[in-house]
Amino acid sequence: MTKTWLITGTSTGFGRELAEQLASQGKVNIVASARKPEELSYLDQYDHGQILKTKLDVTDATQIQSTVSEALAKFDSIDVLVNNAGLGYFATFEESDEKQTRYMFDVNFWGLVDMIRAVLPTMRKQRAGIVVNLSSIAGIKGTTALSFYNATKHAVEGVSKGLQAEVEPLGIKVMLVEPSAFRTDWSGRSSLKAISKIDDYKALSNQRIAGRSDDDHGQAGDPKIAAEIIIDQVENHSADLPLHLPLGNSAIDSGLKEFKQNAAEYKKYEDLARSADRPNE
Numbered sequence: 342m343t344k345t346w347l348i349t350g351t352s353t354g355f356g357r358e359l360a361e362q363l364a365s366q367g368k369v370n371i372v373a374s375a376r377k378p379e380e381l382s383y384l385d386q387y388d389h390g391q392i393l394k395t396k397l398d399v400t401d402a403t404q405i406q407s408t409v410s411e412a413l414a415k416f417d418s419i420d421v422l423v424n425n426a427g428l429g430y431f432a433t434f435e436e437s438d439e440k441q442t443r444y445m446f447d448v449n450f451w452g453l454v455d456m457i458r459a460v461l462p463t464m465r466k467q468r469a470g471i472v473v474n475l476s477s478i479a480g481i482k483g484t485t486a487l488s489f490y491n492a493t494k495h496a497v498e499g500v501s502k503g504l505q506a507e508v509e510p511l512g513i514k515v516m517l518v519e520p521s522a523f524r525t526d527w528s529g530r531s532s533l534k535a536i537s538k539i540d541d542y543k544a545l546s547n548q549r550i551a552g553r554s555d556d557d558h559g560q561a562g563d564p565k566i567a568a569e570i571i572i573d574q575v576e577n578h579s580a581d582l583p584l585h586l587p588l589g590n591s592a593i594d595s596g597l598k599e600f601k602q603n604a605a606e607y608k609k610y611e612d613l614a615r616s617a618d619r620p621n622e
Contacts, residue, residue: 474497
């Protein structure tokens with residue numbers, strides 16, 4: 342049976358690379374979504390009836406339902422959902438704009454949640470499916486000038502782990518992709534930035550913000566290789582699909598460092614932690 346992939350945010354970055362690689366294989370159905378479907382013309386060369394392009398802003402409930410309904414009408418199933426759509430926000434915690442950070446949560450977290458809610462009934466009925474959520478190493482650790490972006494990805498991590506516990510008995514799996522810096526538009530046009538005006542923060546935060554702007558597409562991570570890995574995991578390793586899939590040297594190095602530091606701190610305060618429970622009676 343031909344599987345159907347629904348991918349959000351396929352105009353650039355990981356989403357585009359995933360859609361193009363899958364389309365070039367020609368052995369799966371693809372629902373490629375974007376806020377501007379005219380930017381998906383790169384898929385036309387591969388289309389022999391197995392590609393559906395849809396207009397989708399993940400903050401729009403009507404468009405989400407329309408995309409899912411169109412996918413089911415054309416292909417009868419949704420087997421893999423890739424929640425890729427997202428944006429960044431560079432600013433210090435104290436200087437972050439509430440409206441902009443709330444919008445980022447609407448895209449990075451609530452958009453992802455609403456996509457899963459729309460697809461999950463179909464996957465439950467099928468007793469099969471894979472949900473791939475694009476998180477970040479920022480969902481594992483904290484980073485300066487990215488406090489609220491960190492928060493959106495920590496939220497994605499938390500909801501994904503809870504979801505996995507609920508749906509795994511139903512034959513549905515969840516995979517968190519946790520990349521470090523990759524050569525996508527994330528730190529360029531896909532990110533909002535607020536230069537610090539507070540002297541205490543200027544040196545560190547502005548250097549990070551400027552570096553992200555200047556170094557866009559100069560990062561170590563290759564989105565083509567990342568897409569190949571994600572597709573391989575879904576297609577060839579679904580039986581033992583990882584819940585956490587870090588991608589990139591920086592992701593694995595900083596993730597391991599974070600886990601070791603957390604474990605050491607837990608161990609340091611183990612006795613104190615245990616003392617908070619009432620004694621056995």
